[in-house]
Amino acid sequence: MQGLFFEDLTVGQSAETTKIVGTADVEAFAAVSGDTNPVHLDEDYALTTPFQGRIAHGMLSAAYISAVLGTKLPGPGAIYLNQSLRFRRPVKIGDPVVTRVTVQALDERRAHATLATVCQVDGKTVVDGEAVVMVPRRPTSRV
Numbered sequence: 001m002q003g004l005f006f007e008d009l010t011v012g013q014s015a016e017t018t019k020i021v022g023t024a025d026v027e028a029f030a031a032v033s034g035d036t037n038p039v040h041l042d043e044d045y046a047l048t049t050p051f052q053g054r055i056a057h058g059m060l061s062a063a064y065i066s067a068v069l070g071t072k073l074p075g076p077g078a079i080y081l082n083q084s085l086r087f088r089r090p091v092k093i094g095d096p097v098v099t100r101v102t103v104q105a106l107d108e109r110r111a112h113a114t115l116a117t118v119c120q121v122d123g124k125t126v127v128d129g130e131a132v133v134m135v136p137r138r139p140t141s142r143v
């Protein structure tokens, strides 16, 4: 269960996932986070907002970014250090969210990687930002 080592990373490498946001996902996220904002949970309330219906928690999309970093690129063993986020468009229940991370810079001294992080629905950016993660170095073999 080991992801890529720092030495395996190159600028431009990318990975992505697609997740369809279901009602149960939003309700589960509200339960585990404690964020019961009615704009996410109460359709009658949400209809009165500019979004005209329930929208997903912004941090649920952010969790999809974390999932790509932690399972694909760099993968298991990666440690979050920083994440910026801009919530550009709402994510509605039923939207297929494509989350892509792309290596932008590598700090050899610290074994840190900076990745562009983008979530899109139907080709339109809903969330963008940048992540910095600490990546395990490949163990050196001793003779």
Ligand SMILES: C/C=C/C(=O)SCCNC(=O)CCNC(=O)[C@H](O)C(C)(C)COP(=O)(O)OP(=O)(O)OC[C@H]1O[C@@H](n2cnc3c(N)ncnc32)[C@H](O)[C@@H]1OP(=O)(O)O
Binding pocket: 037, 055, 056, 057, 058, 059, 086, 087, 088, 089, 090, 091
């Ligand atoms: C407590 C937690 C709650 C939640 O989790 S809620 C769920 C997460 N949030 C969302 O889903 C919101 C998603 N974002 C949007 O839907 C839209 O975004 C807005 C409706 C809020 C605004 O859209 P529009 O009125 O069309 O604004 P514009 O014309 O695209 O931009 C106007 C100026 O505002 C800047 N801007 C817009 N969104 C962001 C952002 N998310 N972060 C930083 N800047 C933003 C632009 O660049 C631009 O600026 P310039 O006039 O200088 O060009």
